[in-house]
Amino acid sequence: MVRWHPTMDILFSCSYDNTAKVWWSEDADGDWDCVQTLGESSNGHSSTVWSLAFNAKGDKLVACSDDLTLKIWEADIIRMQSGDGYAPWLETCHLQKIGKFHL
Template sequence: MSLTAFQVLQGHTQDVKMVQWHPSMDILFSCSYDNTIKIWAEDGDNDDWHCVQTLGESNSGHTSSVWALSFNSDGDKMVTCSDDLTLKIWGADIMNMQSGDGNAPWLHLYTLSGYHDRTIFSVHWSREGIIASGAADDAIRLFVENKDGLVDGPTYQLLLKKDKAHNMDVNSVKWSSMENGRLASASDDGTIKIWELVSLPI
């Protein structure tokens, strides 16, 4: 058994912090210190992988390093987190992606700001639709989509804030794929904590 690199993808201008496959299509996403998220797809004609879109080159993008990304359960929305202390929600037309070459454009939908005081290192979107974020301010935040229908387009709101979730930076947050409302977090304080969300939003 061996592991062979059949292609090297280049395009980011600084450190690449994370890669993530799309949950239902053969498309790769990457995020970087260069403030961007890149989307990579395979060319059906020559089997070469190439960048089909770069998110962050407009005023709606992050203004500092992008640390992590996560998809919702349908795969039509993505959340990213950054040194700029924001989380950004992006969306795409999943039906066009599945029927075409996967190159339907991803667009900025919403920005969550003012909820963390230092770098946001980690973000994860649960199958129930709850976004968790962990940051260098030792805190965890939970967000959900605001479904009151009062405005055009999706908006998101704070569901819960947990200050001093750890004694040092929260480096990673991850929802359980088996138990609804169960969240794990990891920290520079040398601990891992498992949390239970007592009441899930309707």
């Protein structure tokens, strides 16, 4: 699955490798580069990431996975507003299904 950011020229993808990737093209040659992988190491999903969705402002992203978790990522707003280019995304919340409830 692929999603465009709602307000910026940034592309997000999710995949079978348990991650979501952030893609950005900073030059006129049209090449898109992966500038960040969400979910590497200890804060990642343990199974396929199936879907991504943004809030209306585009400063929060939720990723849902086959591991029955949701991870909420938040843009580094300070860097985004500075105009220095790409702003990194930070994990802000991890929801996991335990029985009937999400914790």
